[in-house]
Amino acid sequence: MEPVVRIENISKSFGSGNKKVDILDQINLTIEPHQLVALRGRSGSGKTTLLNLIGALDKPTDGEIYIEGNPISKYNEKQCSELRRQKMGFVFQSYGLVPLMTVEENIEFGLRIAGVPRAEWAEKIKESIELVGLSKRAKHRPYEISGGEQQRVAVARAIATKPALLLADEPTAELDTKMAFHIISAFQELVKNKTTTIVMTTHDPGILEIIEHVYTLEDRKIAKDKQEIII
Numbered sequence: 001m002e003p004v005v006r007i008e009n010i011s012k013s014f015g016s017g018n019k020k021v022d023i024l025d026q027i028n029l030t031i032e033p034h035q036l037v038a039l040r041g042r043s044g045s046g047k048t049t050l051l052n053l054i055g056a057l058d059k060p061t062d063g064e065i066y067i068e069g070n071p072i073s074k075y076n077e078k079q080c081s082e083l084r085r086q087k088m089g090f091v092f093q094s095y096g097l098v099p100l101m102t103v104e105e106n107i108e109f110g111l112r113i114a115g116v117p118r119a120e121w122a123e124k125i126k127e128s129i130e131l132v133g134l135s136k137r138a139k140h141r142p143y144e145i146s147g148g149e150q151q152r153v154a155v156a157r158a159i160a161t162k163p164a165l166l167l168a169d170e171p172t173a174e175l176d177t178k179m180a181f182h183i184i185s186a187f188q189e190l191v192k193n194k195t196t197t198i199v200m201t202t203h204d205p206g207i208l209e210i211i212e213h214v215y216t217l218e219d220r221k222i223a224k225d226k227q228e229i230i231i
């Protein structure tokens with residue numbers, strides 16, 4: 001089976017001339033199907049930058065990224081958005097919820113955009129809302145619920161489509177410990193039953209402890225994973 005993500009010698013810089021900043025330098029990383037991968041690193045180490053590159057939201061300065069074996073660095077904007085629509089789900093820090101839509105409608109909107117057949121919407125909405133523990137908030141609008149609840153709606157919307165690849169930037173940042181672990185165990189379940197592959201960022205030591213594949217971004221490189229640290 002092809003890796004879901006294969007990163008080959010990726011470098012990323014922002015700006016130019018004396019304002020140029022190098023963020024990632026010749027990074028290599030392979031993510032196999034149905035792994036739950038966590039990226040950690042200090043603030044500014046490039047975690048979001050790397051997620052954006054994997055999600056075809058930004059282009060590397062150098063190197064290649066393969067998604068299910070397809071090199072995407074030469075994709076044009078239309079190809080990138082088609083790739084995201086067909087294969088990916090996103091939980092980013094701004095959540096991107098539509099303010100005038102209820103929780104259910106926000107999730108339905110995500111299903112519609114991903115091209116999921118209408119007949120499947122009701123079940124997928126119910127299932128994903130239950131998974132994040134928001135059944136009692138289904139008819140509320142984003143401004144009527146807390147920041148943590150909005151984050152959970154963003155998670156529900158992303159997992160409802162059962163994307164091949166779920167990219168989640170600090171998906172538990174706004175949550176209390178109990179809810180954070182609830183979301184991570186939902187992620188573990190999705191990986192275990194081979195629904196999806198997940199790449200997430202987190203600073204939370206408790207969560208890093210229970211995730212099998214952990215990579216650290218440091219000094220523009222990807223450093224050792226968790227198992228090597230334990231040894």
Ligand SMILES: Nc1ncnc2c1ncn2[C@@H]1O[C@H](COP(=O)(O)OP(=O)(O)OP(=O)(O)O)[C@@H](O)[C@H]1O
Nearest residue numbers: 014015021023041042043044045046047048049050
């Ligand atoms: N579009 C951009 N233009 C210029 N610099 C950028 C741009 N995007 C990110 N950077 C810089 O790249 C560096 C890495 O940012 P990034 O957001 O990837 O870090 P991070 O590890 O996700 O940090 P945090 O944990 O604080 O979210 C930062 O110094 C940031 O200022």
